[in-house]
Amino acid sequence: MDPNVDEYLENAVQWQKEMKQLRQILLDCGLEETIKWSKPCYAYNNKNVAVIQGFKDYCALLFFDGYLLSDTEGILVKTGEHTRVGRQARFTDVKEIKKVAHALKAYVFEAIELETSGIKADIAKPKENLVITDELKTRFKENPLLESAFLSLSPGKQKAYILHFKQPKQVATKYARIDKWTSHILNGKGMHDDYLARKKK
Incomplete structure (x- = not known):
């Protein structure tokens, strides 16, 4: 005691x-x-x-x-x-x-x-539900390859894109952001991949 x-x-x-x-x-x-x-x-x-x-x-x-x-x-x-x-x-x-x-x-x-x-609880962290914006859904319908490429990204990269895409108030600006990053997504890149690659050099 x-x-x-x-x-x-x-x-x-x-x-x-x-x-x-x-x-x-x-x-x-x-x-x-x-x-x-x-x-x-x-x-x-x-x-x-x-x-x-x-x-x-x-x-x-x-x-x-x-x-x-x-x-x-x-x-x-x-x-x-x-x-x-x-x-x-x-x-x-x-x-x-x-x-x-x-x-x-x-x-x-x-x-x-x-x-x-030595047995320990093996509980994975619950996946965060990512809400796809309406504008991004529209682009997915227009370009199925974009949807496939986006869903192949890691959850962290998807989240970064979604936060960036939904930030503007104007719908036109939201579409413009999606279009700007479409090639990156199709190439399997996250928003910060190029920056990180340059930093490693």
Whole structure:
């Protein structure tokens, strides 16, 4: 038991009993505790497994690689809309924690196994939906090769073109920009490829 965690819990003005209960469960599983990111953090062989968090509306036990856990009890939730790996178990009362204490211990042991096995969550970053402008769609219809060449570009190059094409307020200017860069696109080039090539010389 880390005295720094003792101090943290004694000074907690909210969820003190709940966090102490979570702490006991984690220690019973043989995890090492310390203070990281100003929160009680629990690790196995120096690999982070979970952290106790206190919020206004609830306290939580966050599993760093919670995405990989089985969650047989269905108590883990994403911490935010764009969260990909971490998962929280949220509580507002000691009774809630005691009710799922056995399951939490099972989750901890599963998390330890994942850490020791070296398995990590392999979640690709969600692709950003690129909105093709109406003017560019029109040019695609007129020149199918342009559409094929554009869609063959990397997402980053496509995004740069789209941002550039939709910037002007005047429709005529938008078409002019597309026409100016058509040859580059047909040649499989991004907007900045020529500049980067010159810079490398």
